[in-house]
Amino acid sequence: MRIETRLEDLRTATALCLRCMVCTYGKWPDNHPLCALYEKHRTYTGSPGGLIYLVKALSENWTEYTSEIAQLAYECTLCETCDMCEIMPVPPPHATPSDLVRFLRHLAVKNGHAPEKIRQLQARLKKNGAPDKKVGLKSQDNAGKTPKTVLFTDESTRTEKEMHKHALSLLAKMGRDVAMLDCSGTASGVDLYDLGLWGELKQVIQGNADKMAMLQGKDVVFLNPHTQEFLTKKYGEISSVDLKMKTRHFSDLVREALRKGSLRVVKGRKMKVAYHDPCRLSRGLGVHALPRDVLKRINVEVVEMKRNREDTYCCGSGAVNPAYGAFSKTVAEERIKEFLQTGADVLVTACPHCEEVFSRLLPKEKGKVRDLLDLVDERTERAS
Amino acid sequence: MNTAAAELKKALGPDKVKDSEAVLVSYAFDSSIAPFSKPGLVVLPETREDVRRLLMVANRGKIPVTVMSGGVNIGGQAVPSPGGVVLDFRNMNRILEINTDSGYAVIEPGVTFDAFTAALYAKGFRCHVPTSPGGSTPLGNALLNPSGNLSNRQLDALLSIEVVLPDGTVVNTGSEAFPSPAAKSYRRYGPFPDLTGLFCCAYGTLGIITRASIRIYPINESTRVHLAGFNDFESAVKFVKDTVNNNIPESSIIWSWQFYKTYDISFPSFANPDVPKELFSDPRKPPKGIPYNIVTSFLSGYKEMTDVAEKVCGKVAAKYKGKAITPEKMEKICPGAVRAWKDFYLQYHHPKMEHNKKYGLGRYMALLINAEPKDTVEVEKWVMQEMHDLSVEPVCYYSQPFDFGRYMMFRAFAYFDPQDEKMLEKVSGTFKKLYDATLEKYGATPERYRRDPSMIKNLGGYRDLLVRIKQSVDPNNILNPNIRLFEEV
Numbered sequence: 001m002r003i004e005t006r007l008e009d010l011r012t013a014t015a016l017c018l019r020c021m022v023c024t025y026g027k028w029p030d031n032h033p034l035c036a037l038y039e040k041h042r043t044y045t046g047s048p049g050g051l052i053y054l055v056k057a058l059s060e061n062w063t064e065y066t067s068e069i070a071q072l073a074y075e076c077t078l079c080e081t082c083d084m085c086e087i088m089p090v091p092p093p094h095a096t097p098s099d100l101v102r103f104l105r106h107l108a109v110k111n112g113h114a115p116e117k118i119r120q121l122q123a124r125l126k127k128n129g130a131p132d133k134k135v136g137l138k139s140q141d142n143a144g145k146t147p148k149t150v151l152f153t154d155e156s157t158r159t160e161k162e163m164h165k166h167a168l169s170l171l172a173k174m175g176r177d178v179a180m181l182d183c184s185g186t187a188s189g190v191d192l193y194d195l196g197l198w199g200e201l202k203q204v205i206q207g208n209a210d211k212m213a214m215l216q217g218k219d220v221v222f223l224n225p226h227t228q229e230f231l232t233k234k235y236g237e238i239s240s241v242d243l244k245m246k247t248r249h250f251s252d253l254v255r256e257a258l259r260k261g262s263l264r265v266v267k268g269r270k271m272k273v274a275y276h277d278p279c280r281l282s283r284g285l286g287v288h289a290l291p292r293d294v295l296k297r298i299n300v301e302v303v304e305m306k307r308n309r310e311d312t313y314c315c316g317s318g319a320v321n322p323a324y325g326a327f328s329k330t331v332a333e334e335r336i337k338e339f340l341q342t343g344a345d346v347l348v349t350a351c352p353h354c355e356e357v358f359s360r361l362l363p364k365e366k367g368k369v370r371d372l373l374d375l376v377d378e379r380t381e382r383a384s
Numbered sequence: 385m386n387t388a389a390a391e392l393k394k395a396l397g398p399d400k401v402k403d404s405e406a407v408l409v410s411y412a413f414d415s416s417i418a419p420f421s422k423p424g425l426v427v428l429p430e431t432r433e434d435v436r437r438l439l440m441v442a443n444r445g446k447i448p449v450t451v452m453s454g455g456v457n458i459g460g461q462a463v464p465s466p467g468g469v470v471l472d473f474r475n476m477n478r479i480l481e482i483n484t485d486s487g488y489a490v491i492e493p494g495v496t497f498d499a500f501t502a503a504l505y506a507k508g509f510r511c512h513v514p515t516s517p518g519g520s521t522p523l524g525n526a527l528l529n530p531s532g533n534l535s536n537r538q539l540d541a542l543l544s545i546e547v548v549l550p551d552g553t554v555v556n557t558g559s560e561a562f563p564s565p566a567a568k569s570y571r572r573y574g575p576f577p578d579l580t581g582l583f584c585c586a587y588g589t590l591g592i593i594t595r596a597s598i599r600i601y602p603i604n605e606s607t608r609v610h611l612a613g614f615n616d617f618e619s620a621v622k623f624v625k626d627t628v629n630n631n632i633p634e635s636s637i638i639w640s641w642q643f644y645k646t647y648d649i650s651f652p653s654f655a656n657p658d659v660p661k662e663l664f665s666d667p668r669k670p671p672k673g674i675p676y677n678i679v680t681s682f683l684s685g686y687k688e689m690t691d692v693a694e695k696v697c698g699k700v701a702a703k704y705k706g707k708a709i710t711p712e713k714m715e716k717i718c719p720g721a722v723r724a725w726k727d728f729y730l731q732y733h734h735p736k737m738e739h740n741k742k743y744g745l746g747r748y749m750a751l752l753i754n755a756e757p758k759d760t761v762e763v764e765k766w767v768m769q770e771m772h773d774l775s776v777e778p779v780c781y782y783s784q785p786f787d788f789g790r791y792m793m794f795r796a797f798a799y800f801d802p803q804d805e806k807m808l809e810k811v812s813g814t815f816k817k818l819y820d821a822t823l824e825k826y827g828a829t830p831e832r833y834r835r836d837p838s839m840i841k842n843l844g845g846y847r848d849l850l851v852r853i854k855q856s857v858d859p860n861n862i863l864n865p866n867i868r869l870f871e872e873v
Contacts, residue, residue: 011802011803012746012802012803015415015747015803016743016746016747016802017415018414018415018456018517018740018743019414019454019455019456019457020454020456020516020519020520021454021474021496021519022498022517022518022519022736028498028501028727028733028734028736029498029502029505029506030502031498031499031502042428042475043402043407043428043472044410044455044472044474045402045407045410045411050410053409053410053413054406054409054410056413057409057412057413057420060420062412062420062422063405063406063409066405066406068404068405068406069406072406085740
């Protein structure tokens with residue numbers, strides 16, 4: 001959704017919701033409940049459809065923006081279950097249900113109703129300014145040529161730094177020449193977009209234009225599915241710049257290397273894992289077969305959680321949403337319960353936010369949390 | 385209302401009674417043209433006792449109550465009275481019994497089609513599935529005498545029901561009315577008047593249904609969908625009448641070409657929906673190779689029977705200058721329809737995304753008319769001309785036989801910009817003209833109440849009796865007055 005969107009622009013899109021609630025559950029016949037917000041509230045209001053109707057009511061001046069609306073908007077974990085609804089987008093401006101939630105957050109920030117923690121974050125950003133790291137594309141090839149493949153990293157958390165470390169190790173094993181674009185912090189803008197900090201997002205987009213221009217026409221590989229989805233699907237609409245880049249998740253590089261034999265699997269201990277599909281990777285980008293293929297190739301036994309693939313359930317992190325920690329914990333614990341039902345030893349995921357929240361909340365005696373790249377790095381070596 | 389709210393919160397618990405601004409506003413309207421109407425309270429019952437308590441409190445305080453089971457109501461029938469109560473059944477959603485011997489299931493009002501059809505499918509059973517989304521409810525749908533994949537033979541979906549009246553009286557109808565520890569729900573009629581029928585098409589104005597027994601059917605050994613293409617609606621109707629009279633299909637639907645082509649809407653990306661261009665051309669002139677109408681005939685039974693039935697359908701189609709369409713050919717004509725009809729007919733559930741896509745084309749208004757088969761042919765011509773004149777392409781319609789072909793339901797949709805008030809007036813006016821004119825000329829009757837009291841006003845003794853019943857069961861007129869069915873009561 002364009003960040004210049006106004007309430008009145010959304011009148012047509014919000015008039016079409018049928019209240020059918022298919023935005024809250026998965027494919028037939030399992031019909032797994034997938035919307036954490038709806039599972040909490042069990043009212044029409046606390047559902048994607050309800051939030052759409054609140055946008056409609058605001059756009060038609062039937063109500064005013066209140067902290068109650070802000071609370072609902074920030075409680076939503078933005079797992080994008082609701083974007084399976086295909087009614088919204090046909091008439092322009094195109095807005096998915098999750099974009100309407102982001103829009104409500106943007107209104108909360110604009111009207112001074114954002115939760116305290118969001119306001120604190122906003123104040124910190126104002127104080128520190130938009131991230132301004134002077135970076136270029138760093139090539140491993142000292143001959144001065146910039147490879148076509150670029151690894152995009154935006155490591156600002158411990159888990160992201162760990163993922164990056166394993167990614168570098170795997171690249172070395174693969175003998176793969178990849179350039180690096182380091183955009184640490186909020187540099188891609190995804191967190192600002194998700195949290196409704198659209199004023200700050202605009203500055204980041206403008207400030208990042210040169211950096212992003214380096215990605216034009218490149219084959220860009222991502223570690224963080226949130227960033228990948230944002231740059232693949234939303235950036236062009238927000239910035240009006242078509243980066244014309246081909247994007248893929250790092251697991252795609254790994255599978256390619258395992259298939260071609262440039263990464264060799266070493267004998268590791270027997271392991272039973274359950275793979276948690278990160279929402280932005282499986283639903284947002286349609287990537288769920290790939291990580292499973294990788295896991296099978298490194299000889300671990302994969303068992304499925306009840307809700308998987310496009311019907312994955314949220315990890316509770318809401319990405320970096322600091323607003324509602326208690327609800328986030330409840331959602332994560334629901335997912336952990338599902339993991340424990342599989343009898344697997346290890347919960348594997350491919351997203352730094354999922355890893356962070358599960359590592360924090362899964363009791364150590366009940367299982368381990370591992371990132372996919374970490375596991376692959378452990379169980380592979382360079383092919384001679 | 386404050387007193388009522390406090391009383392209800394105390395009796396039902398605060399989790400079931402909501403009165404915050406955001407909640408009230410989100411329940412104040414829907415996707416229909418019903419105006420915004422903010423309730424004073426939203427109640428989410430989980431038991432019959434919750435419903436009884438609510439109704440007794442509302443009755444004492446003369447507070448209007450509007451009921452919604454799923455809330456998927458394009459006729460505005462779940463939009464509350466200003467300051468009234470919305471009774472939202474979403475959390476009263478248990479499937480209480482699936483009786484595969486007799487062939488019924490007992491469900492609560494909040495059970496959705498997706499949940500119900502999945503539970504039945506697991507037991508080798510199926511139910512009537514309408515063309516509404518899977519989040520709509522079997523009870524809400526059955527109460528409206530709906531169209532769908534089994535409309536031809538199954539006269540009514542509902543058997544017995546449990547109803548709560550405004551004074552708290554609980555009424556069981558049909559075989560459930562007979563007191564017995566072994567009371568069962570298999571029968572609707574006799575030996576006394578059909579009270580289940582009284583609550584059908586009553587739009588929540590005569591009582592609140594808290595439990596219902598719904599007809600279900602076994603999935604037979606062989607099921608298939610015969611497709612026949614026709615260049616005109618009259619031939620399609622004759623084909624349907626002939627096959628129905630000869631007991632061949634379990635059900636038939638005649639689809640207009642712009643309707644089935646909407647199944648080909650796709651979303652390569654959200655910013656770029658792919659809508660087939662032909663959807664905006666003259667609905668009376670399909671492109672070459674696209675049949676004007678396709679009839680889907682649902683065949684089921686033993687394999688030997690469906691083999692023969694399929695051959696006979698081909699023979700009868702040719703008799704009326706139609707052509708059987710193979711699945712391979714249909715993939716070329718409209719692959720989206722192949723997917724949608726597979727879910728709808730062969731897996732007995734609502735084709736989630738395939739069917740919903742067309743609702744993104746604009747505000748949706750429907751014209752629903754029932755008439756005798758030969759009159760329906762004339763109605764179709766009239767409607768197509770009028771809608772083409774309105775420029776509301778695509779003109780989607782479907783038509784199907786009810787009650788073994790005694791009458792045909794004809795349902796046409798217009799899609800237009802929801803912000804275009806002028807178009808709304810034009811479409812509403814045209815539809816009203818069509819309803820009145822087809823009634824006058826063909827005795828055609830509307831399928832559904834349209835929140836327009838003039839529809840019932842001139843029905844003479846029929847209306848008088850209904851009014852007397854209404855005054856008897858709901859003397860304070862608390863049940864869904866917002867739809868204005870008994871406006872002068």
